[in-house]
Amino acid sequence: MPATRRTPSKRPSAPRASARVPAHASSSSTKRSPQKRKSSKSTPKPRAVTPTKPHFEFGGPIGALGITVVLPLVCYFLVHACNEDGCVEVGRLAREGAKALPGFPSHMPLASARGTVYALGWMAFTVMMHVLIPGAVKEGVTLPDGTRLRYKLNGFRVFVVTMAVVVFGTRANVVDLASVHDEFLSMLTAMVVFAYVLSTYLYASSFGRGKMLAAGGDSGNAVYDFFIGRELNPRIMNGAFDLKVFCELTPGLIGWLLLDLGFAAKQYARIGTVTAPMVLVCVFQGAYVIDALWNEPAILTTMDITTDGFGFMLAFGDLVWVPFTYSLQCRYILEHSVRISNAHVLAILVVQCVGYWIFRGSNSQKNLFRTNPNDPRVSHLKTLQTKRGTKLIVSGWWGICRHVNYLGDWIMAWAWCLPCGFSHLAPYFYVIYFGILLVHRDGRDGEACEKKYGADWTRYCQLVKYRLIPFVY
Numbered sequence: 001m002p003a004t005r006r007t008p009s010k011r012p013s014a015p016r017a018s019a020r021v022p023a024h025a026s027s028s029s030t031k032r033s034p035q036k037r038k039s040s041k042s043t044p045k046p047r048a049v050t051p052t053k054p055h056f057e058f059g060g061p062i063g064a065l066g067i068t069v070v071l072p073l074v075c076y077f078l079v080h081a082c083n084e085d086g087c088v089e090v091g092r093l094a095r096e097g098a099k100a101l102p103g104f105p106s107h108m109p110l111a112s113a114r115g116t117v118y119a120l121g122w123m124a125f126t127v128m129m130h131v132l133i134p135g136a137v138k139e140g141v142t143l144p145d146g147t148r149l150r151y152k153l154n155g156f157r158v159f160v161v162t163m164a165v166v167v168f169g170t171r172a173n174v175v176d177l178a179s180v181h182d183e184f185l186s187m188l189t190a191m192v193v194f195a196y197v198l199s200t201y202l203y204a205s206s207f208g209r210g211k212m213l214a215a216g217g218d219s220g221n222a223v224y225d226f227f228i229g230r231e232l233n234p235r236i237m238n239g240a241f242d243l244k245v246f247c248e249l250t251p252g253l254i255g256w257l258l259l260d261l262g263f264a265a266k267q268y269a270r271i272g273t274v275t276a277p278m279v280l281v282c283v284f285q286g287a288y289v290i291d292a293l294w295n296e297p298a299i300l301t302t303m304d305i306t307t308d309g310f311g312f313m314l315a316f317g318d319l320v321w322v323p324f325t326y327s328l329q330c331r332y333i334l335e336h337s338v339r340i341s342n343a344h345v346l347a348i349l350v351v352q353c354v355g356y357w358i359f360r361g362s363n364s365q366k367n368l369f370r371t372n373p374n375d376p377r378v379s380h381l382k383t384l385q386t387k388r389g390t391k392l393i394v395s396g397w398w399g400i401c402r403h404v405n406y407l408g409d410w411i412m413a414w415a416w417c418l419p420c421g422f423s424h425l426a427p428y429f430y431v432i433y434f435g436i437l438l439v440h441r442d443g444r445d446g447e448a449c450e451k452k453y454g455a456d457w458t459r460y461c462q463l464v465k466y467r468l469i470p471f472v473y
């Protein structure tokens with residue numbers, strides 16, 4: 001049976017642990033699955049259920065509706081505004097409106113059979129690889145009912161196999177990576193439709209019996225719940241295939257890198273070389289994707305997996321937003337001859353290394369501390385003991401600011417945009433959007449931690465004063 005579960009959730013959404021039936025109370029009504037184990041660790045005591053008004057994020061139902069409609073339009077806008085026919089000048093856009101946009105190039109169809117086959121073929125390929133290739137099985141965090149789900153993690157292996165197929169396929173003339181350039185718009189359309197269909201399935205299937213719902217995903221407002229995601233861990237294939245973790249790591253991230261490499265291949269086909277800015281962005285983003293897949297188990301403790309439901313926001317974010325907007329810099333470099341000096345290259349390398357050092361150092365420190373606090377690499381850290389039972393680190397990376405890992409990620413974002421030079425603002429879309437996302441995400445996590453830790457969180461915020469940038473914010 002699916003590894004999801006038991007008590008139909010009661011509306012309205014309540015504090016995390018309270019909306020669930022604790023393991024000791026629900027075990028009789030819960031079918032145990034091989035994909036799921038009762039946790040041996042002690043779980044936080046559930047508090048009494050007090051019916052409260054639904055807690056809305058993202059501007060509530062109106063905001064959710066707006067984002068659901070606007071996000072796909074932003075993806076199209078970025079192609080309309082920046083392509084081989086030109087790239088929008090912000091000043092001209094303000095003065096002349098839509099007339100300043102180059103528009104879609106005539107050879108790029110909005111939809112095509114080829115683009116649809118590429119996009120859906122890619123999804124089918126990654127699903128098949130995820131099922132067929134063996135992977136390590138890791139346990140996720142303890143769920144509100146005291147159980148822990150098991151996850152098959154093979155994203156890195158799927159990546160290796162994909163790269164082998166690309167290399168050998170290119171040599172044998174059966175794979176033409178450069179063709180993603182001409183099919184970019186039609187693949188985008190196919191994936192937008194796919195994301196809406198998947199989200200509709202996720203929303204509908206979340207009403208099945210015994211599903212565990214996300215604490216914030218069961219407001220009762222269909223538009224909002226569709227967007228934010230109702231079910232916490234939707235699974236298929238008898239509970240063996242976790243849709244959220246798969247989508248977060250495999251098709252979107254690897255797909256993003258394939259688009260980058262496709263633009264690099266197109267540049268090579270056009271001018272017989274791959275320029276330094278293109279190499280920089282491909283290498284940086286490739287390293288980021290490989291890092292995420294190499295450190296795959298760390299995904300199990302991210303907010304998206306532990307707390308958020310799986311709905312349009314993540315389905316679209318994982319499968320469309322990440323590959324089709326994060327690859328904008330490579331697309332820009334392909335369409336515009338960007339030249340940068342050696343000093344510029346060196347400066348960008350320094351920015352990337354500093355960002356990565358902070359990002360990886362902080363994420364690994366927290367992950368290690370959460371999995372084995374006695375490890376000599378983290379056992380010396382100063383901590384704050386909380387009533388909830390867990391400790392919060394207050395020195396080392398996590399003494400610098402409350403989301404030092406976001407800071408490192410954002411510094412890297414600069415290194416991914418700076419190779420595009422300074423003649424247009426469009427390739428800086430990523431660093432601007434990402435800054436907004438991280439500030440908002442820090443706020444969401446802060447609220448979640450306030451609920452989890454209560455007064456201990458207030459004390460922690462007194463000890464670690466800054467949120468994202470020491471002495472600034």
Ligand SMILES: NC(=O)C1=CN([C@@H]2O[C@H](COP(=O)(O)OP(=O)(O)OC[C@H]3O[C@@H](n4cnc5c(N)ncnc54)[C@H](OP(=O)(O)O)[C@@H]3O)[C@@H](O)[C@H]2O)C=CC1
Pocket residue numbers: 301302303304359363366370390391392393394398402403405406409441445448449452
């Ligand atoms: N490229 C992209 O588009 C995106 C990248 N990211 C990246 O994903 C990574 C993970 O991000 P995310 O899941 O949002 O958040 P975090 O990895 O920062 O996890 C937040 C959780 O960590 C725990 N925590 C917070 N402070 C401390 C502390 N001082 N000591 C110990 N534990 C602490 C809390 O959970 P608890 O106490 O319950 O363990 C908190 O809820 C980040 O590096 C981020 O930059 C995120 C979003 C988008």
Ligand SMILES: CC(C)=CCC[C@@H](C)[C@H]1CC=C2C3=C(CC[C@@]21C)[C@@]1(C)CC[C@H](O)C(C)(C)[C@@H]1CC3
Pocket residue numbers: 067248249253288291292299302304313314316317318321322
């Ligand atoms: C409103 C809007 C645009 C929502 C979409 C947000 C998503 C794009 C991001 C939410 C959390 C993400 C994470 C990654 C990619 C972007 C999304 C899906 C991530 C997989 C990138 C690689 C990292 O190493 C990571 C694994 C830590 C990270 C996890 C969160």
